[in-house]
Amino acid sequence: MCATCGCSDDAGVRVLEPGQGHGHGHGHGPGEHVHPPEPVTRTVLFEQDVLAKNDSLAERNRIWLSGRGIVAVNLMSSPGSGKTTLLERTVRELGDEVPVAVVEGDQETLLDAERVHATGTPVVQINTGAGCHLDAEMLARGLEVLDPVDGSVLFIENVGNLVCPALFDLGESARVVIMSVTEGPGKPLKYPHMFAATDLVLLNKIDLLPYVDFDVDEFTRDARSVNPGVRVLPVCATRGDGLAPWYAWLREVRGRTSAPVTP
Numbered sequence: 001m002c003a004t005c006g007c008s009d010d011a012g013v014r015v016l017e018p019g020q021g022h023g024h025g026h027g028h029g030p031g032e033h034v035h036p037p038e039p040v041t042r043t044v045l046f047e048q049d050v051l052a053k054n055d056s057l058a059e060r061n062r063i064w065l066s067g068r069g070i071v072a073v074n075l076m077s078s079p080g081s082g083k084t085t086l087l088e089r090t091v092r093e094l095g096d097e098v099p100v101a102v103v104e105g106d107q108e109t110l111l112d113a114e115r116v117h118a119t120g121t122p123v124v125q126i127n128t129g130a131g132c133h134l135d136a137e138m139l140a141r142g143l144e145v146l147d148p149v150d151g152s153v154l155f156i157e158n159v160g161n162l163v164c165p166a167l168f169d170l171g172e173s174a175r176v177v178i179m180s181v182t183e184g185p186g187k188p189l190k191y192p193h194m195f196a197a198t199d200l201v202l203l204n205k206i207d208l209l210p211y212v213d214f215d216v217d218e219f220t221r222d223a224r225s226v227n228p229g230v231r232v233l234p235v236c237a238t239r240g241d242g243l244a245p246w247y248a249w250l251r252e253v254r255g256r257t258s259a260p261v262t263p
Contacts, residue, residue: 013126013127013128013129013131013138013141014126014127014129015124015125015126015138015141015142015144015145016110016113016124016125016126016127017113017123017124017125017145018110018113018114018117018123018125019117030060030061030063030064030065030140030143030171051167051168054135054136054137054168054169055136055169057135057136057137057140057171058136058168058169058170058171059171060136060140060171061136061139061140061143061170061171062171062172063171064143064171065143065154065171065173066257068148068150068151069150069151070148070150070151070152070153070154071152071153071154071173071174071253071254071257072154072155072156072170072171072172072173072174073153073154073155073156073172073173073174073175073176073250073253074156074158074165074170074172074174074175074176075087075155075156075157075158075176075178076158076161076162076165076166076175076176076177076178076194076198077158077160077162077177077178077179078160078161078162078179078183078187079160079161080160080180080182080183081160081178081179081180081183081204082178082180082204082205082237082238083157083160083178083204084112084115084116084157085237085238086178086202086204086235086237087102087116087155087157088115088116088119089237089240089243090155090243090246090247090250091116091119091121091155092119093243093247094153094247094250095119095120095121098151098152098153098254099148099149099151099152099153100121100152100153100154100155101121101122101123101146101148101149101152101153101154101155102116102121102122102123102124102154102155102156102157103123103124103126103134103139103142103143103146103154103155103156103157104116104123104124104125104126104157105125105126105128105133105134105138105156105157105158105159106125106126106127106128106159106160107127107128107129107130107131107132107159108127108129109127110125112125112157113125122146122148122149123146124142124145124146126138126139126141126142128159131159132159132161132163132164133158133159133161133164133165133167133168134156134158134159134165134168134170135168135170136168136169136170136171139156139170139171153250153254156170156172162187162191162194163191163193163194165194166191166193166194166196166197166198167193173253173257174199174200174253174257175197175198175199175200176198176199176200176201176202177194177195177198177200177201177202178201178202178204179201179202179203179204179219180203180204180205180208181203181204181205181206181208181209181212181214181216182205182208182212182214184212184213184214185213185214185215185218185219185222186222187219187222188219188222188223188225188226188227189222189225189226192226195223195226195227195230196226196227198227198230199230199253200230200231200233200249201223201230201231201232201233202233202235202246203216203219203232203233203234203235204235204236204237205236205237205238206234206235206236206241206242207236207238207239207241216234219232220232231249233245233246233249
């Protein structure tokens with residue numbers, strides 16, 4: 001049970017590959033599956049215990065990924081921000097330059113994983129059931145199935161939610177928040193933990209700015225009020241506006257965090 005929001009973290013969680021009805025492991029994941037604890041009566045310390053356990057598993061993921069020179073980027077947003085569209089375009093255009101792989105997180109369906117699969121990119125879908133976020137154990141299980149190539153960039157598309165994903169470390173190298181101009185103003189102030197925890201903000205759907213009441217400068221000020229100095233990149237995933245700086249940022253993160261891999 002997630003102490004943050006009351007969702008069920010492990011009940012109904014499934015790791016799937018497009019075209020298959022069930023997940024399977026290759027034995028290359030960062031750790032063994034950890035069964036959820038039995039229900040307890042504690043209330044005050046429960047959230048601390050959940051997050052402490054997650055942080056320990058996240059560190060195991062981080063060591064496993066780092067040892068293989070894999071850069072993991074956690075993509076977080078609310079539903080409808082254009083996250084999957086941006087990811088589809090990114091893996092198509094970046095995939096010729098560097099190996100890429102994707103872990104998709106949704107409560108149900110293989111819809112997003114099938115979209116990514118159509119690009120030729122290795123992908124697994126994690127269905128969280130009632131869960132509203134991915135956690136480190138779910139990612140470990142996904143990595144067992146995906147078995148990403150050494151030296152690759154791993155994109156983790158988290159469950160659409162501006163609250164809980166910010167609190168759960170997955171072992172990633174970097175975090176990116178994707179926000180669309182259609183979502184209205186004030187989101188960094190309403191959801192400060194999400195924007196404070198990110199390394200980069202992508203402001204998507206800027207082609208719609210003439211048709212919505214949205215002030216980019218005000219949004220940038222709000223984001224920096226909770227995360228001083230955070231970079232905000234206006235982009236349009238459908239037209240390709242602003243994607244060159246996004247790709248340059250990914251190359252910078254990869255150059256800064258990936259370990260040398262011997263061929």
